[in-house]
Amino acid sequence: MLRLFAIGLIVTFGSGNVALGFGADGHEAVCEVAYRELTPKVKAEVDRLIALDYHDRVKTFRDSCVWPDFVGPIQKARKPEHYINIPRKWESIWRQKCHGADTCLFTGIATDIETLSSEFASDAEKLLALKFLGH
Numbered sequence: 001m002l003r004l005f006a007i008g009l010i011v012t013f014g015s016g017n018v019a020l021g022f023g024a025d026g027h028e029a030v031c032e033v034a035y036r037e038l039t040p041k042v043k044a045e046v047d048r049l050i051a052l053d054y055h056d057r058v059k060t061f062r063d064s065c066v067w068p069d070f071v072g073p074i075q076k077a078r079k080p081e082h083y084i085n086i087p088r089k090w091e092s093i094w095r096q097k098c099h100g101a102d103t104c105l106f107t108g109i110a111t112d113i114e115t116l117s118s119e120f121a122s123d124a125e126k127l128l129a130l131k132f133l134g135h
Helices: 002-014 023-036 040-051 072-077 090-095 105-117 123-134
Strands: none
Touching: 023 123, 040 123, 105 123
């Protein structure tokens, strides 16, 4: 479900001729739509993880989707996974390659989904992955 959602976002918002940043409102709106589409079981897990967050500005999943823009050291460490530079062709997006880079948006999404799916990841690791995946 998360993988399908992530691919849908990339195709929908990444297929235009001009790349525009979402801004806080855009991130929050996309995450709100995503949250509403979750199954009750997944929604309960998202709520459980978000409740563990200690940041004042993160009270809901919607809030968490903006959080990566406000955490310098963590965001800088994941900067290559925040975007992808590819030709604006459907086939390029569909192939999910980083085009000359070791990491990009696609590897970041895969890593976050793997962390969220892992029975060995801690709640803190899952929370961080959830916030970056939402972003």
